[in-house]
Amino acid sequence: MADVVIAGGGPAGRALARACARRGLETTLIDPAPGRRWRATYGLWADELPALPESAVACAPSATLAFGTRPHVLDRQYLVLDNAGLRTWLDGGYDVVTGTVSGVDHGARGSTVRLDGGRVLATGLYVDASGARPRGNRYEQTAFGAVLAAEDALRLVDGPDTAVFMDWRETESGFLYVLPLGDGSVLVEETSLARKPGLPLEVLAARLRARLEAVGLTSRGREERVRIVLDVPVPRRGRTVPFGAAAGLVHPATGYSVATSVRLAEPVADAVALAWDRGPAAVATAAHRALWPSSARTVHGLRRHGLRALCGMPSESVPVFFDLFFTLPTPLQRAFTSGREDLPGTVEAMSAFFRLSPWQVRKHLIGWRALRRSR
Structure with missing residues (x-):
């Protein structure tokens, strides 16, 4: 019986598997194609994941630009990940099983994970890091x-x-x-x-x-x-613990999630290890709390509001929107794009943006002022 079984062999699943294994938890990762290369191109801001080793970086561009209606030089280091190097960094210390989860049953003493083909795995904690699939009318x-x-x-x-x-x-x-x-x-x-x-x-x-x-x-x-x-809601608490995109860790306004998932693997694994002796239900609850403290829930709601406001603008206003965003001080840009639990910084960034905006943009952001007053 494994302590932790994680479904999903992408960066999020492997980051959490590595973190759990390093805390002495017997961990099994389920990957439908363990030998398949990661083909997506992953980028992140260097300040989002300072522990990233050089071996996991393919390129650190000398300059990063953005254009709305005019050019902006961004004062943050942007990194392109080396997928092979990232995977090497995240590998090791856990078992990998080839397969796809077909069902999970939860009981008082743990969970039973069923795979296509009939194999069954027993575990104390089941984590779903298999990604978010389009369902219904989502952004x-x-x-x-x-x-x-x-x-x-x-x-x-x-x-x-x-x-x-x-x-x-x-x-x-x-x-x-x-x-x-x-x-x-x-x-x-x-x-x-x-x-x-x-x-x-x-x-x-x-x-x-x-x-x-x-x-x-x-x-x-x-x-x-x-x-x-983009708009996966905060998941309800239950015995299955979602992680990565499945847990709503994708930023609703940017689409980024890899840095957040890798960074959160450590505190989630800490919470699991500390709660282990209290039983499976307590462990799952501790993992949910580590993923979604109240500050992160509130910030997520603000970001989703920003997404809806942006999508409600006429197309000619969108370049103007980004001209304004990239004139904000870099700490405020960072707060909105990367400060997942930074509620004061996120509110200040949204408030500053509202103050800078002309009426053609501001009329689509009226709710931001009300949100600021309610915090």
């Missing part, structure tokens, strides 16, 4: 990307070592994301920030190809498809 971020040679990407961005966090200049209904990958290639990605339901990938693919053709380029290399559910 989604979608993107279609192509990997170009660095010299070709120079037709789209100044400098082979420059990242473009977002560029709204060519279209008001989506933006271009440009990311050097550290191996002489660059990912260019046509992105729909948020929409309910997500903008179809074939629409984004056509936009990207048209953008490339306009500067004499053709996509011939690796392509990347992205679909992220």
Whole structure:
């Protein structure tokens, strides 16, 4: 019998498996394809995960830019992860079982996890880190990307070592994301920030190809498809503990979750280890509390409100919105994008943004002022 069984072999599941194993908990990770490479491109701000080793970093661009209607130089170090290095860092100390969970039964003494094919695993704590799947009418971020040679990407961005966090200049209904990958290639990605339901990938693919053709380029290399559910609510407490995207750890306004999941693995594992002697129900409750303290719940609600406000704006106001956001002081930008439990910082960032906004933007943010007064 394992102490902890975790379903999902992505960065979130492996981060938590590693953290639990390091605390002496016998841990099993269920991965449907353990040998499969992680093909997604992961980026994060360096200040979100200061413990990240150099071996897990593929590229640290020398400059990171953003464009609304004008350019902004961002005063935060942006990192592109090396997937193989990240996985090596997160591997070790736990068992890996190939399979997919078909069902879970919870009892007073633990849980029984059933896999496709008939195998059964007994455990004290079951964690679902298998991701968030589109269900119903949810807000989604979608993107279609192509990997170009660095010299070709120079037709789209100044400098082979420059990242473009977002560029709204060519279209008001989506933006271009440009990311050097550290191996002489660059990912260019046509992105729909948020929409309910997500903008179809074939629409984004056509936009990207048209953008490339306009500067004499053709996509011939690796392509990347992205679909992220943005508005997963805070999960209810129960014996199954969700983690990563399944737990609503995706930022509702940015789509980022990897840094948050990796960082939270340590406090969640601490909570599990400290509560272990009190029994399975108490352990699950402790894990839920570590994931979602009251401050994080409130911040999540504010971020979801920001998502709805942004999606309610006319397309011509969105570049103006981001011009204003990137003029905020860097600590306030950081509070809104990365301060998951920073309620005062998040409220101040939203309040400062409201004060800066012209009426064409402010009228879509009226609820922000009311939210500020209620905190």
